[in-house]
Structures are given as structure tokens and as C-alpha cells.
Amino acid sequence: MAAKLFVCELSKKYDAFLALAPITIQIETGKITTISGPNGSGKTTFLSCISGLVCPSEGTVSVDGFDLYENEVEFHRRLVFVPDVPRFYLELTAWEHLQFVAMANDAVEDFDRRAEDLLKKLDLWEARNLFPHNFSRGMRLKMGLALALIRPFSVLLLDEPTSALDTAGTELLISELIRLRQEEVTILLSTHDDALKTRLGDHHLKIDNGSIELE
Amino acid sequence: MNAVHWLRKRIEEWELIYWLSIVAYDKDDHSFNNRVYLIYLFLFFSAWTFMVLIFFAQCGATVLGLINAADPVRGAVVLEILFLGLWNLASCWKAMKKSPVVFSKQDAALICQMPINHRQVVMRWFFLPWLKSAFPIWLLTMVIGFSVAEVAMADSLAVNTYLVYGFRAWIVILPLHLALFSLQWVLGILRLRNDLKFRWLRWIVILLTALMLVLLLITVFNGSFPVLNFSGKNFLFPVTAAFERSSLAFPLSVNWIAAFIALGILFWVSNSISLTRAAQETQEEEILNQAARFGLNSYAEELKTRQKLGVSHRSSHLPKSIIRDRVLVWKGLIQTKRNWKWSSLMDWFTTFSIVVGFPFIADVGNRAFIIAFWSIRLGKMAVKRLRNDLTCWQIVRQLPISANRFLFWELSPTFFLSIIISLLGMVFSTLVVKSFDPGFTLIIPGIIAAVVNTAAYDVIRRAKSDYLLNGMAPDISAVGYALGAIVAVFPVFLYSVLSGILRFILPFIASVILGLAAFNKAVRSYRTIDK
Numbered sequence: 001m002a003a004k005l006f007v008c009e010l011s012k013k014y015d016a017f018l019a020l021a022p023i024t025i026q027i028e029t030g031k032i033t034t035i036s037g038p039n040g041s042g043k044t045t046f047l048s049c050i051s052g053l054v055c056p057s058e059g060t061v062s063v064d065g066f067d068l069y070e071n072e073v074e075f076h077r078r079l080v081f082v083p084d085v086p087r088f089y090l091e092l093t094a095w096e097h098l099q100f101v102a103m104a105n106d107a108v109e110d111f112d113r114r115a116e117d118l119l120k121k122l123d124l125w126e127a128r129n130l131f132p133h134n135f136s137r138g139m140r141l142k143m144g145l146a147l148a149l150i151r152p153f154s155v156l157l158l159d160e161p162t163s164a165l166d167t168a169g170t171e172l173l174i175s176e177l178i179r180l181r182q183e184e185v186t187i188l189l190s191t192h193d194d195a196l197k198t199r200l201g202d203h204h205l206k207i208d209n210g211s212i213e214l215e
Numbered sequence: 216m217n218a219v220h221w222l223r224k225r226i227e228e229w230e231l232i233y234w235l236s237i238v239a240y241d242k243d244d245h246s247f248n249n250r251v252y253l254i255y256l257f258l259f260f261s262a263w264t265f266m267v268l269i270f271f272a273q274c275g276a277t278v279l280g281l282i283n284a285a286d287p288v289r290g291a292v293v294l295e296i297l298f299l300g301l302w303n304l305a306s307c308w309k310a311m312k313k314s315p316v317v318f319s320k321q322d323a324a325l326i327c328q329m330p331i332n333h334r335q336v337v338m339r340w341f342f343l344p345w346l347k348s349a350f351p352i353w354l355l356t357m358v359i360g361f362s363v364a365e366v367a368m369a370d371s372l373a374v375n376t377y378l379v380y381g382f383r384a385w386i387v388i389l390p391l392h393l394a395l396f397s398l399q400w401v402l403g404i405l406r407l408r409n410d411l412k413f414r415w416l417r418w419i420v421i422l423l424t425a426l427m428l429v430l431l432l433i434t435v436f437n438g439s440f441p442v443l444n445f446s447g448k449n450f451l452f453p454v455t456a457a458f459e460r461s462s463l464a465f466p467l468s469v470n471w472i473a474a475f476i477a478l479g480i481l482f483w484v485s486n487s488i489s490l491t492r493a494a495q496e497t498q499e500e501e502i503l504n505q506a507a508r509f510g511l512n513s514y515a516e517e518l519k520t521r522q523k524l525g526v527s528h529r530s531s532h533l534p535k536s537i538i539r540d541r542v543l544v545w546k547g548l549i550q551t552k553r554n555w556k557w558s559s560l561m562d563w564f565t566t567f568s569i570v571v572g573f574p575f576i577a578d579v580g581n582r583a584f585i586i587a588f589w590s591i592r593l594g595k596m597a598v599k600r601l602r603n604d605l606t607c608w609q610i611v612r613q614l615p616i617s618a619n620r621f622l623f624w625e626l627s628p629t630f631f632l633s634i635i636i637s638l639l640g641m642v643f644s645t646l647v648v649k650s651f652d653p654g655f656t657l658i659i660p661g662i663i664a665a666v667v668n669t670a671a672y673d674v675i676r677r678a679k680s681d682y683l684l685n686g687m688a689p690d691i692s693a694v695g696y697a698l699g700a701i702v703a704v705f706p707v708f709l710y711s712v713l714s715g716i717l718r719f720i721l722p723f724i725a726s727v728i729l730g731l732a733a734f735n736k737a738v739r740s741y742r743t744i745d746k
Contacts, residue, residue, distance in 0.1 A: 048680070048684070051612075051613065052612055052613075053608060053609060053612050053613075053680060053684060054680045054681070054684075054745065055680060055743060055744060055745035055746050069742065069743075072617060072618070072742070073615045073616065073617050074615075076613055076614065076615040076616075077615040079613075080613060081609070081613060083609050083684075086609055086610075087606070087607055087608075087609055087610075087684075087686050088607065088610070089546070089550065089603075089607055089610070090517065090520050090521060090524060090554075091520070091524060091549060091550040091553040091554050092546065092549060092550070093527065093528055093530045094530075095530035096530050096531060096533075096546075096549065097610075099530075099532070099533045100533075100542055100545075100546050100610075101610065101614075103533055103537060103538050103539075103542040103545075104538075104539060104540070104542045104543075104614045104615070104616065105614075105615055106538050106539055106615075108535050108538060111535075128530065129527045129528060129529060129530050130526055130527045131524055131525075131526065131527065131528070133521065134521075134526055144609075147610070
């Protein structure tokens with residue numbers, strides 16, 4: 001199967017400190033890959049570099065052949081990253097955040113119904129007129145997921161998605177990820193949760209001291 | 216209680232150390248030189264403050280003449296009542312909305328949960344806020360006192376007598392301020408006891424307003440109102456005594472009795488304060504004060520915005536036709552509407568005034584100075600939205616919008632609005648002031664573009680993704696301001712020194728090139744933040 005996400009010789013240095021040693025991986029379409037490793041091993045840095053939130057020191061990342069820096073618009077149309085602690089605009093409500101992201105991604109088709117379904121599914125419907133910076137950590141994470149799911153994408157990156165979720169939230173996330181996999185979405189998620197790894201992961205990557213290896 | 220006393224003492228010491236550290240005094244240095252330095256600081260700032268007060272007193276003398284040219288004392292009383300009254304009103308209003316007794320997060324955890332004597336806590340907490348509140352009032356009172364001296368001793372200024380005018384005013388107003396401050400705390404503490412039961416307290420503020428206005432009117436028109444006469448003296452004697460040369464004993468005694476009564480009421484009432492509620496109301500304010508004090512302006516701004524916005528708002532619905540990059544404009548409009556500050560009008564007014572005033576400034580140096588000053592304000596204004604967006608880096612970076620389009624939509628509102636306001640300034644100049652400068656009109660768009668884009672470039676070049684991910688976007692640096700001033704002044708300089716057709720063409724071309732170059736630099740930096 002063709003590689004959806006291609007990471008080539010990606011590395012990140014903070015002055016003399018090597019946070020990520022050069023990494024090359026290919027992730028296939030419709031697969032879920034998990035990344036695990038101890039705290040501070042470089043999981044978040046790795047995902048942030050892939051998504052372009054942090055600029056890698058060396059290397060390239062591409063989705064469907066679209067490079068992160070050469071074809072940034074096409075790249076960002078395809079890849080979405082949900083950080084573990086999402087931040088939001090102070091002045092926009094939860095609903096307006098969804099509108100903003102959906103419209104920026106040209107996902108206007110049937111927006112009201114999709115947004116309502118999504119918020120209800122994530123148990124955020126009652127909070128749609130609230131400012132999300134006041135949300136609890138779990139709710140913020142769900143809101144981050146909602147912002148990702150309201151727009152089209154083919155690669156989904158998640159940073160410790162279950163770290164702040166309750167049992168029901170975790171189950172919901174798992175079922176959602178399974179549904180996305182069936183829709184041929186490529187998923188890369190970092191987690192400390194072995195049960196989640198076992199239940200979802202098609203491939204497992206282990207990261208330690210900035211170096212990645214296949215488990 | 217000893218522990219509480221010790222803790223508060225530390226906080227008071229820390230406050231003093233903070234102010235001393237600003238003037239580079241090291242409290243841990245016990246050397247002789249350092250002690251001499253402290254004496255020097257005291258003498259220097261006393262002399263400096265006195266000079267500043269004299270300067271303001273000269274302006275104050277003019278104001279007194281405007282209020283009542285024949286009787287400067289009456290004018291001084293009007294001013295004093297006006298300042299004291301307005302300050303008291305604002306403070307009472309504040310006390311009824313938020314506890315006047317301010318507790319930090321640490322106080323909330325360590326003191327407000329402990330079974331200690333509430334009365335002692337309140338009285339111990341009183342000193343520092345009182346001093347902070349009193350200081351500006353004292354200075355203002357002394358300025359008014361000196362202003363009276365300026366008028367009264369116009370022909371024969373003697374330093375000793377001059378000083379007496381200021382210190383006499385201070386001595387009389389000190390207990391009056393203390394009384395008012397104590398009563399504000401009483402008000403706040405009573406409100407904290409039970410919001411519903413003491414709702415009527417709000418009316419006190421309205422009554423105070425009415426009373427203040429009546430007193431003012433009586434003073435201004437020099438009338439006598441029987442009800443306000445007491446023991447053959449006008450009711451205003453506690454204030455009037457501060458400025459007229461009569462016996463101090465009676466008014467001063469009355470003022471101090473008032474102060475002690477107010478303190479007594481505070482002492483009596485403070486036993487019933489709810490420390491927990493006071494802490495709940497004020498913890499955030501304390502954080503805000505600390506953030507502002509240590510220059511964490513972005514953080515302080517964010518906290519203020521949070522307080523202002525509250526928890527929820529009716530969501531607005533975006534027209535379906537606004538998609539892709541244009542959605543940034545809609546977002547910006549919502550943000551501006553919800554976080555509107557009247558003070559921002561001042562920035563636009565600066566632009567307007569500079570355009571109107573420019574034709575009257577003939578000297579190249581003055582022109583350069585004015586334009587450089589304007590570029591600082593314009594740059595700051597231009598990057599406000601950009602900085603706000605950068606703090607939501609996780610959202611912004613993932614939008615499928617190219618760097619140049621993103622920056623275009625981020626910066627264009629300030630750019631176009633500045634041009635519109637500049638043109639309005641031009642129209643105003645032409646129609647009202649009857650002066651029109653076509654060359655300057657031509658270079659204005661280029662200058663605005665250059666300043667706006669340079670400011671954006673400076674912010675972006677200094678941005679680091681790690682900080683952005685934590686919601687911290689850099690402000691414009693000194694280098695950024697300098698660059699902004701250079702790109703703004705250069706075309707103006709060309710325009711001022713050249714002649715003939717070149718006077719119009721070269722500055723225009725220079726401003727456009729600088730604007731475009733700065734935009735390109737900003738786009739390139741944005742695409743490779745961190746590199």
C-alpha cells in the first residue's frame with residue numbers, strides 16, 4: 001500500500017541538545033500507528049515537527065507527496081494535529097471556533113448539522129456558547145478533537161489523546177478512531193496507555209532519547 | 216496571629232524593596248556606601264518631587280484663576296472636593312463590586328482558611344493599601360496648596376511660606392482621606408457579609424454623588440445654605456482649612472475625630488468579614504497586579520480580557536460565503552467587537568492629528584521626529600491582531616492558508632483603516648485648516664505599509680514556536696521600533712529635501728519599495744519560524 005505520510009531524516013536540535021535524532025518513517029493509508037516512550041523522550045516534539053507547529057532542524061515531511069514547506073496549503077488541507085493541551089481564542093465561543101476552522105478549510109457543506117452532531121457526540125453541545133478557554137482539560141481535549149473532526153483530512157496526529165478523558169470519553173475516542181480507520185484515514189498517536197496501544201495500533205513505534213524504533 | 220503579622224510585614228517589606236530596587240538600591244548590601252546612597256536617594260527624590268510639584272503648581276495657579284480669579288482659596292476648595300469626591304465615588308463603587316481587602320492566592324490558602332481573628336487581619340491589611348491610595352491624594356493636595364501660594368505670593372515668593380501652604384494642605388487632608396478610605400472598606404466589608412441583604416448600600420454611592428455635587432455648587436457660587444452651616448462655620452471648613460490662613464486647631468481636630476470614628480466603625484464591622492469571599496473576589500486581581508508589575512503585559516492583558524469576557528456569549532453565525540482566508544477578517548471583527556477598548560481610538564486620533572498637523576511643520580528634524588513617534592504607535596497597533604493569532608499557534612499554523620495571504624489579512628485592516636483615517640485628515644486639512652500637501656498624501660500609503668510590515672516582520676522574526684505553543688507571542692523590540700522609524704522617516708526625509716518632480720516621485724517609489732520589501736521579509740520569516 002502507498003505511503004500516506006512520509007517523514008525523511010527529520011531531526012530537531014535545541015542549541016546543542018538533540019531532541020530528535022534523524023528519523024525516517026513511512027506510514028500507510030488507513031493504519032493506526034502508536035508512539036510510546038517515557039516522559040521527555042520526544043513524542044510531542046516529533047508530532048509537532050510533523051505538523052509544522054515546530055520547525056524541524058533538518059529533514060522533510062510530506063503527505064500524499066505534498067511537502068510541509070514547499071506545498072504548505074495542500075499539506076495542511078490533508079494533515080491535522082490535536083495537541084494534548086489545545087489553546088483557544090479568548091473571544092470566540094466553542095461554536096465560533098468550529099465555524100472558523102470549518103470555513104477556513106472550505107468545509108461549509110451542511111456545517112450546522114455536522115457541528116451539532118459532533119458537539120452532541122462529544123458531549124459539548126450544552127457548552128457551545130461558552131468560551132473554551134474556561135473548559136476543563138478533558139473538555140478542551142474534546143474541543144481540540146472537534147476542531148479536527150469538523151474539517152476534512154486524511155492524516156490525523158494525536159498527542160496523548162486519552163490523558164485527560166474519562167472512561168466514556170476514551171471509549172468514544174476509540175470508536176471514532178476505528179471509524180476513521182475504516183474511512184482510510186492515517187492515524188499517528190502518542191500514548192502511555194498500553195491497553196489503547198493493543199486495541200488500536202496496527203504498528204507501534206517506541207521513542208527514547210529522541211530515537212525511534214519499530215516495536 | 217503572630218504568623219499573620221510576620222507574613223504581612225514581609226509583604227510590606229517586599230513592596231518597599233521592589234520600589235527601592237527600581238532605583239538600584241540593594242537592601243542586602245550593608246556597606247557604608249550603600250547607606251550613603253540611600254540618603255542620597257531620599258534627598259534627590261525629595262528635591263525632584265518638590266520641583267515637579269512646583270511645576271504643576273504653576274499650571275494649578277492658572278486653573279485656580281479660571282475657577283475663581285478673585286478668591287484662589289475657593290478655587291482650591293473646589294478642586295480638592297472635586298478630586299476627593301471623584302476618587303471616593305470611584306473607590307466606593309469599586310468596593311461594592313469587589314472586596315477592598317485584597318488577598319493573594321497564597322493568602323487565600325494560608326490565611327483565609329485559618330480560624331483567626333478577622334478583625335486583626337483586616338486592620339493589619341489596612342496600612343499598605345491606605346498608603347498606596349493616600350500617596351497620590353497627598354501629592355495632589357500639596358500641588359493645590361502650592362498653587363494657592365503661587366497666586367497669593369505672586370510678588371514675594373518665600374520658600375518657607377511656600378512650603379507651609381503645601382504642608383498645611385497635606386496635614387488637613389490626611390485625616391480626611393483616612394476617614395474616607397476607612398469608610399470605603401466598611402462599605403466593602405458590609406457588602407461581603409451578604410450581597411442581597413446589603414444591596415441598599417449601592418444607594419450610598421448615589422447619595423454621595425448628590426452630596427458632592429451640592430457641596431461643589433455651594434462652593435463655586437459662594438452661597439450659604441443654612442443646613443450646611445455648623446457652629447457659625449460653613450460645613451466645608453474641614454477642607455477650606457487646608458488652604459486658608461486661619462487657626463488649624465478646630466478643623467484638624469474635627470478631621471482627626473472623623474478619621475478615628477471611621478476607623479472605629481471599620482474595627483467594629485471587620486469582625487464580620489467573610490475572608491473566603493474576599494479571597495474569591497480578589498485572588499485574580501492580585502495575580503493581575505503582579506503580572507503588570509513584572510512586565511508580563513501579555514499575561515496581564517489576557518487575564519483582563521478573560522475577566523471582561525466572562526464565561527459565555529451568544530454565538531454569531533458566519534455567512535457561508537466567507538470562506539478560506541477571508542474568515543480571518545470575520546474572526547478579527549468578532550474579537551475586536553468583544554474586546555473593544557475606547558483607548559484604541561486615541562491611536563487612530565494620533566494618525567489623524569499627524570496628517571492634519573504635518574503641513575504646518577516645516578523643519579525636517581521636527582517632521583522626522585513626529586513621523587518616528589507615529590511609526591511606533593502605528594507599529595504597535597498593526598501587530599495586535601497578529602500577536603493574538605500567534606498565541607493560538609496550534610490553530611493558526613494548521614490553517615490551509617499560505618503565509619502571504621495569512622499576513623495580508625492580518626495586517627490589511629490596520630493598513631486600510633490607517634489610510635482611510637489619513638485621507639480623512641487630508642480632507643479636514645483642506646476644508647477646515649485650508650492647507651493641503653499632495654506630496655505627503657502620495658507617500659502616506661507606502662509609509663503605512665512599510666511601518667506595518669516592518670512591525671510584523673520584527674514580531675515574527677523573534678517568535679519561537681515553543682513559546683507560541685504556550686501562548687506567548689513576542690512584542691515589537693527596540694530594533695523593530697527603530698526599523699519602523701527608519702522606513703517611515705526615509706521617504707519623508709526625501710520629500711522634505713528634494714525639489715521639483717523628484718520630490719514627488721522618489722519618496723513615493725521609496726515608500727512602496729520599503730513596504731513591499733518588509734512584507735516579503737515578514738512572509739519569509741513566518742514560513743520558517745524557528746529557523
